[in-house]
Amino acid sequence: MEELLATLRDSLIGSRRDAALAVTARLLEEGAPPETILQEGLAAAMIELGARWTRGEVYLPEVVAAATLFERCNDLLEPALLSSGVERTGGRVVLATVKGDLHDLGKNMVGAMLKTVGFEVHDIGKNAPVDTIVAAVGEVRPEILGLSALLTTTVPEQRRVIEALAEAGLRDSVKVMVGGAPVTETWAAEIGADGFAPDAPRAVQVALAITGR
Numbered sequence: 001m002e003e004l005l006a007t008l009r010d011s012l013i014g015s016r017r018d019a020a021l022a023v024t025a026r027l028l029e030e031g032a033p034p035e036t037i038l039q040e041g042l043a044a045a046m047i048e049l050g051a052r053w054t055r056g057e058v059y060l061p062e063v064v065a066a067a068t069l070f071e072r073c074n075d076l077l078e079p080a081l082l083s084s085g086v087e088r089t090g091g092r093v094v095l096a097t098v099k100g101d102l103h104d105l106g107k108n109m110v111g112a113m114l115k116t117v118g119f120e121v122h123d124i125g126k127n128a129p130v131d132t133i134v135a136a137v138g139e140v141r142p143e144i145l146g147l148s149a150l151l152t153t154t155v156p157e158q159r160r161v162i163e164a165l166a167e168a169g170l171r172d173s174v175k176v177m178v179g180g181a182p183v184t185e186t187w188a189a190e191i192g193a194d195g196f197a198p199d200a201p202r203a204v205q206v207a208l209a210i211t212g213r
C-alpha cells in the first residue's frame with residue numbers, strides 16, 4: 001500500500017491524470033481505507049507541491065492542474081468514504097472558505113469526512129462573505145459552522161464571522177470550528193472559536209466532541 005500511495009502522490013504532483021485516477025481506484029480495490037488515501041495520498045501530495053512552489057520549483061499552472069486532479073480523485077473516494085461510515089449522527093454543518101480565499105480542497109476534505117459520520121453538510125463554497133455565512137447559519141440552523149482559511153491575509157475573516165454571528169444573535173446557537181494551514185489552536189482560542197483541527201480526520205473527532213457525541 002505504501003508504494004501505491006507514493007505513486008499516487010507522484011502522479012498528483014506531476015498532474016498525470018490517468019495514472020492518478022488508476023492508482024486511486026487500485027488502492028480502493030486493494031482495501032486501503034479511503035481516509036488514508038485522502039490524507040496520506042492526496043493531501044500529502046498538495047503539501048509537498050506547496051513546498052516545491054515556495055522553492056520556485058513549480059509554477060501556478062501546475063498547482064492549478066494538480067488541484068483539479070485532486071478533486072477528480074476525491075470524487076472517486078467519496079462513495080467509499082460514505083459507505084465506510086459507522087455511526088450516523090444526523091447533525092447539520094455549514095462549511096465555508098472565508099471571503100478573499102479561493103482555497104477549497106481542505107474544506108472539501110473536511111466536508112467529505114464529516115459526511116462519513118452522518119453529518120448533513122451544507123457547503124456554501126469559497127470566497128464566502130461574512131453576511132452570506134451568517135445568513136446560511138440563520139437559515140440552516142446548523143450545530144456546527146466550519147470556517148476554512150488558507151491565506152494569512154484571510155485568516156482574520158474567521159474572527160469577523162464570529163463577531164457578526166454575535167451581532168446577529170446567533171453565536172450561542174452554533175459551535176464554530178476553524179481550520180486551514182495557517183490556523184492554530186492559539187488563534188482559535190484567541191477569537192473564541194469552539195474548536196480547531198489541523199486535518200480532516202481530526203476535524204471529525206472535534207466535531208463529534210464539541211457537539212457532545
Ligand code: B12
Binds near residue numbers: 181
Ligand atoms: C492548491 C493551492 C492553491 C490553489 C487552490 C485550488 C483550490 N481549489 O483550493 C490555487 C492555485 C488556486 C491557489 C491560489 C493562490 N495561492 Co495557494 N496554495 C495551494 C497549496 C499548494 C495547497 C493548499 C491545499 O490544497 N492543501 C491540501 C489541503 C488538503 O490541505 P489544507 O487546505 O491545509 O486543509 C487541511 C487542513 O488545513 C484542515 N482544514 C482545512 N480547512 C479546514 C476547515 C475546518 C473547519 C477544519 C476544522 C479544518 C480544516 O483539514 C484539511 C484536510 O486535512 C498551498 C500550500 C500549502 N502548504 O498549504 C498554497 C498556498 C496556501 N497559496 C498561497 C498563495 C500565496 C496563493 C495565491 C495568492 C497565489 C497567487 N500569487 O495568485 C493564490 C490566492 C488565491 C486566493 N485568493 O485564494 C500561499 C499562502 C501564503 C500565505 N502566507 O498566506 C501558500 C501557502 C503557498 C506558498 N507556500 O506560498 N493556491
